Amino acid sequence: MPGTTARNDSEGGTMPVTWRVYAPQHDTELLTRALHREPVPTGAAVLDMGTGAGTLALAAARRGAHVTAVDRTYRAVLATRLNARLARLPVEVLQGDLFGPVAGRRFDLVVSNPPYVPAPGAAPRRHRAAVAWDAGVDGRLLLDRICRSAHSSLRPGGVLLLVHSALSGIAPTLAGLERSGLEVRVTDRCFVPFGPVLRSRGAWLRERGLLDADEEKEELVVIRAERTH
Template identity: 65%
Template sequence: MSRFSPPGVYPPQEDTALLAEALGDEPLPPGARVLDVGTGSGALALDAARLGSRVTAVDVSWRATLAARVNALLAGQPVRVRRGNLFDPVRGQSFDLILANPPYVPAPPRAGAPRGAARAWDAGPDGRLLLDRICLEAPALLRPGGVLLLVHSALSGPDRTLGRLRAAGLKATVVRRRRIAFGRVLRARREWLCERGLLSAADETEELVVIRAELPR
């Protein structure tokens, strides 16, 4: 059954699949509490729910929360969907696993924060508009032994992500790497990325990474 993904909602892509592989490697007990932040159409939230987890899915877009609710209903999975900015709807809660596939492709400077559909694609000039917030805020929502699984492009600084998570006291490492052909967004920004030195004219692929960060018990 195809997932409902209306215009402006990030559909499942290669990064979603890579993060789903990492999710499948996690030894989650039945009933584990899982947070899927920036859920989009809810694909990862549904994968976690099928593993027997109690899943909360969050997105800032009302279209995305609608899509996630519809897809959970179609799949017969009890996913709790909340609309809000990153971790705002779950302050004071704790989770065994946090899944995050935020916007990460560097974007040309613009006036003000991204709005509408651009929120799914624009990640600031260095691609870290939300990545740095996740590194800062996610550790406080993890239970002892809890894990953050985060996917993003090598263009947006995996070493910075690792450094920030380790500085927060987490054990962080890259657990997945995959090179993929340029998608629509990256193709549209290719000239600008080359001007910034993030790509060369010969590049045809980008590298995705999944970072696993665990809060010690």
């Protein structure tokens, strides 16, 4: 595929990353570690929502899960299908918005690394690379929708693992998931240096009170939400 480069994934294999598809970074690694701690029995139904290049989908498929990967961009769908084929792993890959392509289905585990970066102006058009990270002025354009819909997409005992930045608000995510009837907690945290996007928006983020004057690192969190009944 044009524009494809090879890289090592989190499990030591080689995985192509297609041009303009969100490449695995610190948030993907943090979420992958959380995924590995979850009991995923053979045949479990797993959804990777916002799959990007398919890193999490492949990690779940390697454990014998029945994996469905969803992304709203056609590039990500093509990249994940290619990566699954090269890894010889069965992954169902669907194009669409959040839970839309799997409406009515229930999963044992949902993992998601959605766009969550606060951005001035309107959300980017789907053909722009920034669609992989920009999420409205508060960074919650997709997070709030996930919080509202997660409960109905989980089987009893099912778990959602969601990663995002503290810049988009940890408390609202916890509260939103709790309101939907899920038991929630933060399981993982890490601080990472600002990348190019946050560096370029430093002044705007400070004006909005989201960053201190001397702040140079971003906190990432993984939130675990379980449907207990």
